[in-house]
Amino acid sequence: MPYLRPVPADQSAPSPGDDSGRGTGARPVPGHDPRMQWVVSLAVVVAGILTIRPMGFSGRGLAVALLFAVNSGALLARRLPEHRVSPRLALVWLTLGVVAAAALIGLSSSGTGYLFAFFIAGHIGYRLETRPALVLAGLCSLLCGAVLYLRLGPGHELLPWVFGLAAGAPVVIGIVNRSQRQAVRAAIEAAESAERAARAEARTAVLTERGRIARDVHDVLAHSLAGINMQLELADALIDTGDLEKVREAHTKAHGLVKESLKQAQWTVHALREDALPLRETLTAMLASSGHRDALTVTGTAREVPAEVVRSLLRIAQEALTNAARHAPGGAVAMELAYTPASTALRIRNRPATRRAAPGAGSGMGLIGMRERVALLGGTLTAGPVTEGPHQGDWQVEAVIPQ
Numbered sequence: 001m002p003y004l005r006p007v008p009a010d011q012s013a014p015s016p017g018d019d020s021g022r023g024t025g026a027r028p029v030p031g032h033d034p035r036m037q038w039v040v041s042l043a044v045v046v047a048g049i050l051t052i053r054p055m056g057f058s059g060r061g062l063a064v065a066l067l068f069a070v071n072s073g074a075l076l077a078r079r080l081p082e083h084r085v086s087p088r089l090a091l092v093w094l095t096l097g098v099v100a101a102a103a104l105i106g107l108s109s110s111g112t113g114y115l116f117a118f119f120i121a122g123h124i125g126y127r128l129e130t131r132p133a134l135v136l137a138g139l140c141s142l143l144c145g146a147v148l149y150l151r152l153g154p155g156h157e158l159l160p161w162v163f164g165l166a167a168g169a170p171v172v173i174g175i176v177n178r179s180q181r182q183a184v185r186a187a188i189e190a191a192e193s194a195e196r197a198a199r200a201e202a203r204t205a206v207l208t209e210r211g212r213i214a215r216d217v218h219d220v221l222a223h224s225l226a227g228i229n230m231q232l233e234l235a236d237a238l239i240d241t242g243d244l245e246k247v248r249e250a251h252t253k254a255h256g257l258v259k260e261s262l263k264q265a266q267w268t269v270h271a272l273r274e275d276a277l278p279l280r281e282t283l284t285a286m287l288a289s290s291g292h293r294d295a296l297t298v299t300g301t302a303r304e305v306p307a308e309v310v311r312s313l314l315r316i317a318q319e320a321l322t323n324a325a326r327h328a329p330g331g332a333v334a335m336e337l338a339y340t341p342a343s344t345a346l347r348i349r350n351r352p353a354t355r356r357a358a359p360g361a362g363s364g365m366g367l368i369g370m371r372e373r374v375a376l377l378g379g380t381l382t383a384g385p386v387t388e389g390p391h392q393g394d395w396q397v398e399a400v401i402p403q
Contacts, residue, residue: 038079044115045072052104052111064107070100071116078123090127094120094136101167102143106151117144117167125174126181133171141168208376218369221261227326228257279310283317283335283346290321292333300339309401312373313346316381319370320348320397328395330354343379343402349386349394370399377401 048068054061055068074097085093101117121140125133145164152160231254238247280298287295317335324333331351338345367383374381379401386394 122170
């Protein structure tokens with residue numbers, strides 16, 4: 001479909017053979033040139049001025065001149081946009097035009113007055129709905145036929161009615177053009193609706209991506225910066241006591257948190273830049289960099305999983321490892337990646353701490369972020385202590401994402 005530029009509301013797109021305005025004033029119908037319609041309308045008026053007789057300022061000539069003026073106004077008024085003319089007013093105006101056209105045929109002795117009846121009948125089909133258009137066109141045919149019958153008199157019975165029927169026939173052209181116009185507009189509106197839907201979908205995708213990046217930034221920075229800030233505040237408080245050993249310890253922990261944050265930031269930037277990371281290899285590398293080698297177990301038949309699932313599982317693993325290092329330092333960590341026909345599951349378990357954990361509580365946003373990630377993919381996430389079985393007493397985070 002060709003591209004259509006918006007136009008001012010007071011312009012209109014007529015039909016071939018008819019010069020109507022648009023129904024909504026929104027845009028022209030393709031292939032219809034308003035300037036050509038103006039030329040045709042003005043040509044009919046000029047031809048009438050030059051040929052219709054008698055035309056003067058008294059008697060029958062004055063009546064013909066007045067009827068010619070009414071017909072010219074009715075013909076040129078079809079350039080009015082449809083959204084500015086109510087259906088009732090259009091019906092009254094076109095009925096008046098039909099009566100005036102028939103009267104002009106009856107009073108004039110020569111000329112092209114019959115052209116007004118033809119063009120107005122065509123516009124009736126374009127401007128009005130089908131049923132009132134056919135009724136009014138039938139009235140036009142009857143009036144024109146009756147006027148000619150009375151004017152010609154006996155001996156010409158066939159000619160008036162043939163001419164009368166011909167005068168109303170252009171209504172069919174108008175109806176066809178109106179149907180074509182409506183079909184084109186419907187197609188344009190459907191295309192515009194599809195374009196709006198595509199834009200809305202794109203905006204939704206942008207907002208979703210922003211939310212994902214926000215969660216990634218939080219997962220990397222929020223906990224690490226909170227821990228660094230806590231250690232630095234502790235160091236400031238210990239300076240006043242003069243316990244330099246504890247100050248050095250707090251400083252060392254803060255320095256370690258900085259290194260850990262940098263490492264996590266590198267993982268996050270890498271994950272954001274890549275469309276898809278190798279899940280198993282990346283999890284193995286994450287465990288190794290956290291000091292837990294050979295801690296990954298894979299069950300089931302490995303398969304390719306969507307990139308968004310890989311990103312979410314990696315971020316969940318990163319958050320779980322960070323929490324294990326913060327709240328259970330020294331505890332062993334085990335990770336299991338399970339493939340089933342219906343889902344992909346990731347479990348991270350850590351044993352209780354073997355060293356004293358740094359004081360301070362987390363914000364709780366990390367667990368919320370993990371649950372949001374899984375929920376967006378239609379999965380579930382559970383986190384809490386293991387209460388039975390061989391791993392009783394461990395802390396476990398489990399994410400299950402459907403296939």
